Amino acid sequence: MSTGSKGDGDGDAGHPSVVLKLSGHTAVIEPDRFTPGSFQLVVDGTPQSHVNIDHPEELFFEYIQRIGHVIDLLGDPHEPITAVHLGAGALTLPRYVEATRPGSRQQVVEIESDLIDLVRQVLPWDKRAQLRVRHGDAREVLGKLPAGLQGAVDLVVVDIFSGARTPKHVTSREFFALAAPLLSPRGVLAVNVADGPGLAFARGQAATLSAVFEHVIGFAETQVLKGRRFGNIVFVAAHTPIDLNWIPRLLANGPHPAKVIEGTELRQFMAGSLAATDETSTQSPLPGRTVFQIGH
Template identity: 35%
Template sequence: MSIEFRSDPYGVTILLDGWPQSHVAPGDPGLLTFEYVHQIALVLDSLPAGRLAVTHVGGGGLTVPRYVHATRPGSPQIVFEPDAALTDAVRDRVPLPRDHRIRVRPMAGAAGVAGLAAASADVLILDAYAAGRVPAELTSAGFAREVRRVLRGAGIVVANLADAPGLAFVRRCAATFAAAGLEPVALLATHDILKGRRFGNAVLVGGAHPDPAALDRGVGRASPPCGIRSGAEVARLLAGVAPFVEGELSPEPPPGLFGR
């Protein structure tokens, strides 16, 4: 696997085998250039103030853990990133801030989550890709049940999922989480993705969100703008959709999507 760092006036983009994986702005962890990362941040910002115990499946440049540290200092965070060479390269090129509580474990996400204590996380963020696709083991019914076990009663799962127009993969992932007791409460994406106009990333939120209205308000003020489906709209998306059992890879991105 090749690791490449491309500098820009604001930070560094990390590419794995040519795929843009993360963007890190060391001097401004609130600068989130990838749309889906900004949407994950909107979900986190809608939760009550204070520390959060966050588990991340997928590490990359550790952009979201840095954001959590900046916005909720002292939050304990566990990151499962199986590529130890990538983690070492990121730490060397864009070191983590001082006094962080981010612990990166060189493990695959499914095995890592299975080893966590029950009710040990407030939020689990799923943002793991291999060659531009979500691994099948992270969309299975068994993994969804492990996520439910690890989350506290009011915990939420936040999943970054790439899909083709129509969002068939996202809908089945949502049904899989629902079957495990993590009822989907919202789906965030740019308006063109929600309307089925192009391939792209959508952020699925499942579980017991304490204040869905706060999330709606945050999305309404978001810049760059994005859309949200919540409540009855999400229920309609799931109508008649069967959950995964063994799990499936997310759809393959169209050629040239990332300008490789």
């Protein structure tokens, strides 16, 4: 690992970096040149996290802001929640939960332990946070979480990437069926799905979630939902009806322009798509080279 002044090699421009043992990808933490106190985690050339150390309640990436709005709508404002984050990055959302809902209990699962070591060293999080980091594959760790979490989790976030793609074993019906029993009666599962024109992968993920959960909505930037450009769609799934009052609030909170699909429109969105199984699941599509432009 390199932290600019020591380690086994420097990242770009001497930024803290590490070559991840499992994937072989290079993870680099770069300062945000435009926002003092903010940093970006880039893995294999793909921006994966943005953290404002001084103001963790400020979220940068569009899809992360949308998940943040979902977190804001859970229970009463500032009420502590129980959360499980599958995929850590630089722990942007766990930091957000702690900043906006102090006292929340959180579990973070990350397969790349040396990534966590880099983040812990360069971008340490609040020591007061009730945050447990578990190392391992998200699917394997789901089966080993404490029994007390079953039926007690208010928020499960699935934001798993290896480089620029989501591995296929965490996109299947069997995978989501492992996460489903965690949810409390008010609990929701939020999934970040990256896709491009045609949206074949996203439509399949909507069908897969609908095969496991009775209630599903999706929301994103309008042009992404129309399949006109590569981007992120956030799907929210639950066992109990999702409060329809959430929809105008999600739209109003942006980022704009935004669109929510649910009910008949969601069924039309995923029409003809089959739920993915372990035998048929695929990894998310590779974004074009022009999608992520990293400046130095």
